[in-house]
Amino acid sequence: MATKFQFTNYCYLFCILIISISTARFIIRILTNSTKLRPPPSPPALPFIGHLHLLSSTLPKSFETLAKRWGPLMQIRMGDAACVIISDANTAEKVLKTHDADCASKFEPGPTQQLMYKGATFFNSPYGPYWRFMKKLCVTKLFGGSQLDRFTHIREKERMKLLKFLVQRSVEGESCDLSMELEAVTNHTMYSMVMGKRCTSQAYSDQAVEIRRIIMDIMELGSKFPLFEVFGPLKKLDLSGNGRRIKSVFLRYDQKLEQIIQEYEENRTNIGEREERDVMDILLETYKDTNAEFKLTKNHIKYFIMEIFMAVVDSTATTMQSAMAELINRPHAFKKLREEINTVVGSNRLITESDVPNLPYLQAIFKEILRLYPPASLLWRTCAVDTKINGYDVKSGTKIFVNIHAIMRDPNTWKEPDKFLPERFLEPGSQQMDFKGQDFRFLPFGSGRRACLGSSYALSVMLATVGSLVQCFDWKLKGVDKADIDTVTGDTGALAHSLVCYPIICFDPFNA
Numbered sequence: 001m002a003t004k005f006q007f008t009n010y011c012y013l014f015c016i017l018i019i020s021i022s023t024a025r026f027i028i029r030i031l032t033n034s035t036k037l038r039p040p041p042s043p044p045a046l047p048f049i050g051h052l053h054l055l056s057s058t059l060p061k062s063f064e065t066l067a068k069r070w071g072p073l074m075q076i077r078m079g080d081a082a083c084v085i086i087s088d089a090n091t092a093e094k095v096l097k098t099h100d101a102d103c104a105s106k107f108e109p110g111p112t113q114q115l116m117y118k119g120a121t122f123f124n125s126p127y128g129p130y131w132r133f134m135k136k137l138c139v140t141k142l143f144g145g146s147q148l149d150r151f152t153h154i155r156e157k158e159r160m161k162l163l164k165f166l167v168q169r170s171v172e173g174e175s176c177d178l179s180m181e182l183e184a185v186t187n188h189t190m191y192s193m194v195m196g197k198r199c200t201s202q203a204y205s206d207q208a209v210e211i212r213r214i215i216m217d218i219m220e221l222g223s224k225f226p227l228f229e230v231f232g233p234l235k236k237l238d239l240s241g242n243g244r245r246i247k248s249v250f251l252r253y254d255q256k257l258e259q260i261i262q263e264y265e266e267n268r269t270n271i272g273e274r275e276e277r278d279v280m281d282i283l284l285e286t287y288k289d290t291n292a293e294f295k296l297t298k299n300h301i302k303y304f305i306m307e308i309f310m311a312v313v314d315s316t317a318t319t320m321q322s323a324m325a326e327l328i329n330r331p332h333a334f335k336k337l338r339e340e341i342n343t344v345v346g347s348n349r350l351i352t353e354s355d356v357p358n359l360p361y362l363q364a365i366f367k368e369i370l371r372l373y374p375p376a377s378l379l380w381r382t383c384a385v386d387t388k389i390n391g392y393d394v395k396s397g398t399k400i401f402v403n404i405h406a407i408m409r410d411p412n413t414w415k416e417p418d419k420f421l422p423e424r425f426l427e428p429g430s431q432q433m434d435f436k437g438q439d440f441r442f443l444p445f446g447s448g449r450r451a452c453l454g455s456s457y458a459l460s461v462m463l464a465t466v467g468s469l470v471q472c473f474d475w476k477l478k479g480v481d482k483a484d485i486d487t488v489t490g491d492t493g494a495l496a497h498s499l500v501c502y503p504i505i506c507f508d509p510f511n512a
C-alpha cells in the first residue's frame with residue numbers, strides 16, 4: 001500500500017516537474033525574444049487608429065513635430081499600417097544606401113482602393129520584374145540622355161513661346177499670372193515629348209489642356225481623402241464619397257487615353273525608322289513586342305503616362321514658381337544672378353540649356369530652392385526583410401517614410417536652416433553637394449535605386465527657363481510688395497497665392 005502511494009506521488013511530482021520546466025522554458029523564450037527585439041521608439045497609440053489622431057494632412061510637418069520628441073527613427077501606426085519615420089541624414093543613409101536593396105520596394109501612399117489601374121504603378125511599384133524592365137526602358141529609351149537631346153527643340157520652342165507672350169504683356173503694360181504660365185509651359189513641353197507627335201497643332205494644344213485638367217482633378221480629389229480613409233480601419237467604406245468621384249475622373253482619363261492610343265495605332269504605318277519617336281510611340285512599340293522581357297499591358301501604359309504627368313509637371317512648375325518668388329522678393333540675389341548671366345552669356349544672345357553648367361550661382365539658387373521647398377517632401381519605401389537600423393528592429397513589411405523636408409532643414413546639419421542663403425552652396429567643400437543623392441543631407445531627387453530618373457531633364461528645363469526670365473525682364477508684383485512664399489497648398493509645395501506680376505523688358509530676345 002505504502003509503495004503504491006509513493007509511486008503515485010512520484011508520478012505527480014514528475015508531472016509537476018515536467019510542466020514547470022516547460023512553463024519556465026516558455027516564459028524564458030518569451031522574455032528572451034522580447035528583450036532581443038527592440039522596436040523603434042513610439043508615441044502612445046490608440047486602439048484601431050494607432051497614431052492617426054497625431055497626424056494632420058501635412059504629413060511632413062506632423063512627422064517633424066513628432067520626431068522632435070521621439071527621435072530620428074520612430075515607429076508609428078497609421079490605422080493597420082506599421083510605419084517607420086526617418087528624420088535625419090545618418091539614418092536616411094542606412095535606408096537609402098546600406099539597406100537600399102532590402103528597402104527598394106515602394107507602396108502607393110494615397111487611396112488605392114479606388115484606383116482603376118490596380119497593380120500597374122511604376123513610380124510606386126515593388127522592386128520586381130516590372131520595375132526593372134521599366135527602369136531600363138526609362139534610362140535607355142524614354143528619358144536617357146540621347147532621347148532628351150532629341151527633344152531640345154521642343155523645350156526651346158515652348159520657352160520662346162513663353163518669352164514672346166511676356167514681351168507682349170510688357171509692351172502692353174499688362175500683368176501676367178506667372179505661376180499659371182510656368183505650369184502651362186511645363187505641361188505643354190511634357191505633353192509634346194510624351195504624346196504630342198501625332199497631333200495637329202490646335203488639337204495638340206486642346207488635348208494638352210484637357211489631359212492637364214483631368215490630371216489636376218484626380219490630384220485634387222486624391223488630396224481630399226481624409227487620412228483615416230487611406231490608412232484607417234474604415235478605408236473600404238468610402239464615407240466621404242471621394243472614391244466614387246475619383247473613379248469617374250479615372251474613367252474620363254481612360255477614355256481619353258484609349259482615343260489617343262487608337263490614333264497612334266492608326267498612324268503607326270507612317271512612322272519611318274529615322275523619324276523622331278515620342279514616349280507613346282516607344283511604349284506602344286514595347287507593348288507590341290512579343291519578345292520583350294516583360295509583357296506590358298495597356299493599363300501599364302496609361303498609368304505610367306498619368307504618373308509622369310502627376311510627378312513631373314507640378315514638381316517642375318512649382319520649383320520654378322518658388323525660385324521666381326524668392327528672386328522677386330530679393331533684389332540683391334536677382335541682381336547678382338543677372339550679372340552672372342550677362343558675364344557668361346554676354347549681352348546679345350539668350351541663355352540656353354548648354355550655358356547652365358557655367359552658371360554656379362544659378363545652380364546654387366536652385367539647390368537652395370529645392371532644399372527649402374522640395375516638391376516631394378517625403379520618400380517612401382517598404383522594408384522587405386527584418387532589418388536592424390540604428391540598433392532598432394524594423395520588421396519586414398514595415399512602411400518607411402524618409403522626411404526629406406525635415407532632413408533638409410535639420411538645424412544640426414544646416415546653419416540658419418530656414419533662411420534662403422544660396423551662397424551656402426558656393427562655400428568651399430559644399431559644391432560637391434550635387435543633385436545625385438550621394439550626400440544624405442540634401443535629397444530633393446531622392447537616392448539609391450529608386451532615385452528620380454528625370455533630374456537632369458528637370459534641371460535643364462528649370463534653370464534655362466528661370467535664367468531667361470531673369471535675363472530678359474525686371475518684375476513688379478501686382479498689388480503686393482512681397483510674394484507670399486510661405487503659404488503653400490498640398491504636399492507639392494505649390495504657392496497658395498499665384499505670382500501675379502508685371503514683366504518689364506530689359507533684354508528683348510526677339511530683337512537681339
Ligand code: HEM
Nearest residue numbers: 123312315316376379444445446447450451452453454458
Ligand atoms: C523638380 C523636378 C523633380 C523633382 C524634385 C523630382 C523628385 C523626385 C523624387 C523625390 C522621386 C522619388 C525618389 C526616391 O524615392 O528616392 C522621384 C522619382 C521619379 N522621378 Fe522625379 N522629380 C522631378 C522631375 C522629374 C522629371 C522631369 C521626370 C521625368 C522626365 C521624373 C521622373 C521620375 C521617375 C520615373 C521616378 C520614379 C523612379 C523609380 O521609382 O524608380 N522626375 N522624383
